[in-house]
Amino acid sequence: MISVSIILPLLAAAFALRSTRIAQARNVTLAALAATLALSAWTLTEVLRGTGGFLPDSALRAWLAADNLSAVLMVLFPALALVTVAAAPQRDTDRHFLAITLAVVSATLTTYAARNNFLMLAAWTTALLPCILGSGRRGWPTLSRCTLGASCVALAVAFAVGGSGVGLVALVLAAILRTGLFPAHRGVAATLGGSGLLPSALVMNSFPGLYLLARMVVPQLAAEAPHLLPWLGVLALLSCLLMAILALAEKTVEGLLASVFVSQACALFAGLTTRTPEGITGALLQWLVLAICSTVMLSVYRALHARTDGDIAGSGFNGFAAAAPRFAVLFALAALALAGLPGTLGFSGEDLLMHGALVAHGWFGVVLPVAIALNAWHVYRLFAVLFMGEPRIAPVNLRDALPRERLSLFAALAILIWLGLVPGHAVQLRDPAVRLILGSEPAVTSSLP
Amino acid sequence: MTFESLLTPQSLLVITVFASALAFLLLATAWLLGWVPPEKAVARLANTTFSISLVALLIMMVRMFRTGATSVTAGSGNWLEVHEFRIPIAVFVDLLSLPLVTLAVVLVGTVAVFARRYLHRDPGFHRFYILLHLFAFAALLVFTAASFDLLIGGWELICVTSVLLIAFFQHRSGPARNSIRVFATYRACDVGLIVGAFLLHHATGSTRYSEVFQGNWPNQTVELSGGLATAIGCLLLLAAMGKSAQVPFSGWMPRAMEGPTPSSAIFYGAISVHAGAYLLLRAQPILAASPVASAVVILVGLCSALHGTLVARVSTDAKTALAYSSVSQLGLILAEIGLGLSWLAVAHIVGHAIVRTLQFLKAPSALHEHHGMHAASGGHLGPTGRHYHLLLPASARLWLYRLGFDRGHLDTALERGFEAPLRRFAGRIRTLEQALLPAGTAPGGSSSRD
Structure with missing residues (x-):
């Protein structure tokens, strides 16, 4: 099943490239991504059901396998691709976009499922090509x-x-x-x-x-070299803070979004190196949050970009809320979930992440809450820049979210809200992966007084 | 579930806290599905919600009085549990939270009734009520949380609803700009609460009040070393300073007045600003264990009281004057907490919240009121502040006037001392990066247009 879920997007990519009708190519892409998602979900179910938590591919046992760490990501990624394609504006939806998306999905799933180094390297490189x-x-x-x-x-x-x-x-x-x-x-x-x-x-x-x-x-x-891990964590924490500070100098919406996303990714890096159950669980939960929120925020931004023909001010206010209130709500929910809004998974994820950083790095771990607070301010600022203020474009000339955009983006956020209300499910789901990363090593004890 | 089981104090407490959350979910879901209920229906839902909360609260209080119970706890188990980190899912009321919960339910209900006419036919009517219900839930969660971790959840929800209501008139850039500034202050100060809660967890193994503190409020104690108590006390004070607009973070208060008057009343007159004082009252055993932290609380409180009264006196609009009067009173409340006068602080909070809500709600007709009073006194309304003329020379009065007029130069100081250097630092690193990268490889400078 793992090999099928990898090959299916590749076949669909080949079809999309050769297709002359873009609507047909788009439908095939959506169907292939939905099928890949279903197969990955089945793989995850089998992994969770299995006693060893390890599931080799039935056809390519020596090459592909899934465990808890990879199986969850193998469900997440096709889901993100599905949301991206479903919500993508028509302007962006051409054959190349569809083929690239499908190729990236295939390569990424291979990276996650690879059982040998050569295959992993090939997939890692192919995803970037x-x-x-x-x-x-x-x-x-x-x-x-x-x-x-x-x-x-x-x-x-x-x-x-x-x-x-x-x-x-x-x-x-x-x-x-x-x-x-x-x-x-x-x-x-x-x-x-x-x-x-x-x-x-x-x-x-x-x-x-x-x-x-x-x-x-x-x-x-x-x-x-266990003594090197804390230093790697320190580098990640400093990078997280650096990107949060550098975001202050960003003048474009893309630049600000990219700085925040890289800063948050550095926070996840720091969480994974803490060697504490709290830090690693927080990083794995926040991984889901960052992936989903960034997908939603970028999809909303791209939709507005297409509607306004790129006439979006990076500084000053655009006032899109007057014409597109539903886009505003979707963006605000994603932005605030990324900032740790209670009631979303972001709250639990960030709480655990900060706890882990403070346990592992003592007073130096305070860098993480400071960086996360700065990032929260950036995403709110971004929301205000895009949606508040006097409308730059007459509201009648701008369409609010279409049903396909509303449905796909809200479905992605609904998962974050559901897992945020009952975070125990998410913690339970990621627990075997946490144990896998921690290995037999004892948890780090706090260096605080 | 029988009717009798609904009338247990635990169930009544849950109804009190979660009724507004349910109303929020109803209104938000309806809006997302594309249905905007008429104003009448929204107002009725609000009235019903806060009436249910109030009735449940009153019955619970009667039951507590009859049984002689001083606290009620509802819920057990953990909402989130990872290794040694747990967030218990439990709400509780004791002698400290009961007056504040009552105050929150009554005043939010009053504002909901007032806003129906005030915001009649406003395009944001529905949005206001959605946020009001979310705020009510957040405030009740802060006052009834059984642990510092759960309190953080309510605390952050208050922050979000607050800034979204400041930017209520979103078509103007002023409110949007001010909401960004307020959000920055809130988030910066919230770091204190998060790190403080972590340290408490580290020191005591829990953030649940019943496990951190021994005894019942107000006679609680905590087993913490002096240094740790000072650190935790100062970090919690930082969080309280942000929420309660204490010096040097008071600059957000007049900016927050951009929101509609009902939200100004409930946030900055009644409930939100007192959340900081509540946090310090809840953490008072920690302050009591550290004379340094107590002294800092008193100092910050007295400085804020002085600052608030000076600025309020020279403010030229009613809402700013009221905002700084609140800062002044909150400063006195903090000083009372630092001195260990817990009951006095609670009474002060209740009295101040009620009076200030009334003043804020009447602010739009302040001029009319003043003319009425002026006429009633026969045109002989006496000026206030004569003691300044008696006690201070003209040069000192002028200096104080300038100081008050520029709001203690605090905004300027924060901007020049913190914000501008940070921006300069970011800009210089950006320039350095672009200088170091080989020509033609550096990104950036791209506009939003492709």
Whole structure:
């Protein structure tokens, strides 16, 4: 089933590229993503039902498998892609967008399910290829290409050399470059720009850097150089704060969104390196929150961008709430969930994440609440910039959310609200993954007085 | 479930707290489904909700009085549990929270009735009531939370509803800009509450009041070392300073007056601003364990009282004058808490909230009232503030006037001392990054248009 869920999007991508009717290609894409989601959900059910929590693929046992850490992400990612395609404005929905989305889904699922290093490296690289090789408006800035291309090289070196010396350093470097910790922060943040925004957002939302960290880096470092983990956490905390501060100098909506998302990803990185159940659980919960919220926020932004032909002011106010109140509510819910709004999963996730950081890093962990508070302010500022103030465009010329946009985006947020009201379900779901990351190592005890 | 089981104090407490949450969900879901109920229906729902809350509260109080109980706890178990971290799902009332819960239900209900006419035919009528119900739930959650962790949930909901109501007239840029500023102050100060709650958890193994404190309020004690008590006390004070607009964070108060008058009354006259004082009253055993923290609370309170009265006297509009009068009174309340005068502080909160709500609700007709009083006194309304003329020389009065007129220079100081350097730092790093990157690789500078 895992192999089918990987191959299906690839077949659909080939069909989308050859299709002459865009509506047909879009329907096939949606159907393929829905089928992939159903297959991934079935895989997750089997993993949860199985006693060992490990499910090899029936056809490619030596190559593909799922466990709790990967199975949840294998459900999340096709779901995000489905929401993205369903809510994407018609202007963006061309054959290339659909094919890239499907290829990224296939490659990302392979990254999560890969049982050997070669396959993982191939999938890791393939997921980046459309945007690295893309030219013109679909391509990334050179800095992004260099940063993310370097992550592929680092991963290749890590797998080629292996062991605990250079190999481990290269592995850590690959995770840093792909997540956007200092000094790779600018390169990763720059990926979110231009009309390739939606596919780029999907590529970023797969968080393979964090997956690599959870799957390989933390267990290996904990076994071979445990004293280095706190330093990696410190780097992540400082990167989180740095991006939150740098967001103050951003003049565009994309720039501000990218800074906040990279800053939050750094917070997840810090959470995963805490080696505390609270920190790791918080990071895994907040991972879901960040992926869903960023998808919703970028989809809303892209829809407004399409409706206004890009006439959106990065500073000053746009006043879209007058014409698009439902978009305003969807954006506000996503933004506030990302900021830790009580009643959403963001509240539990951030609470646990901050708790873990304070336990692991003592007083230095205060950096995380400060950075998260700054990010919360940024997302509220962004909401105000987009939706408040005097309308720049006459309300009659701007359409509010269409039923397909409303349904898909609200369905994504409903999951966050449901899990936020009963966070015990989410904690229970991620508990085996937490134990997997923690391994047999004892939890860190607080260094506070 | 029988009718009798609904009348247990525990069930009544749950009804009191969650009735407004249910009304919020009803109104919000209806709106999301595309149905906007008529004003009459919305107002009736609000009246019914707050009436149910009040009746349930009164019956619970009668039952408590009959049995001689000083507290009621509803709910058990944990809402969230990971390793040693737990957020208990329990609400409770004791002698401290009971007056504040009553105050919240009565005053929010009063404002709901007032707003029906005040906001009649306003495009945001429905939105106001959605946010009012959410605020009522948040405030009741703060006052009835059985742990600091659950209190944080209500505390943050108050922050969100507050800024969304400040930006109620969203088509104007002024309210939007001010709501951003208020949100910044709230979030900056909330860091104190989060870190304070963490330290408390670290020191005592829990944030549940019954496990952190020994005894019943107001005779509670806590087992904390002096240094830790000082740290936790100061962090909680930071959170309270943000919520209760104490010096140097009082600058958000006049900005918050951009919202409609009913929300100004309930947030900045009655309930929201007193949440900070409630937090310190709840944490009073911690303050009592640290003379340093108590002294800081008194100092901040007295400075705020002085600052508030100076600024209120030179304010040229009614709502700003009322806002700074609130800052002044809240400063005195904090000083009372620092001195350990708990009951006096509770009485002061109740009295102040009621009077201030009345004043805010009457603010739109203040000029009319003043003319009425002026006529009634035969045109001989005496000026206030004569003691300043008696006690101070003209130069000192002028200096104080300037100080008050610029609101103690606090906004300027925060902007120049904190905000501007942070922005400069961000800008310089950005410039440095662009200078260090090879030409042609640097991103940025792209506009929103593709």
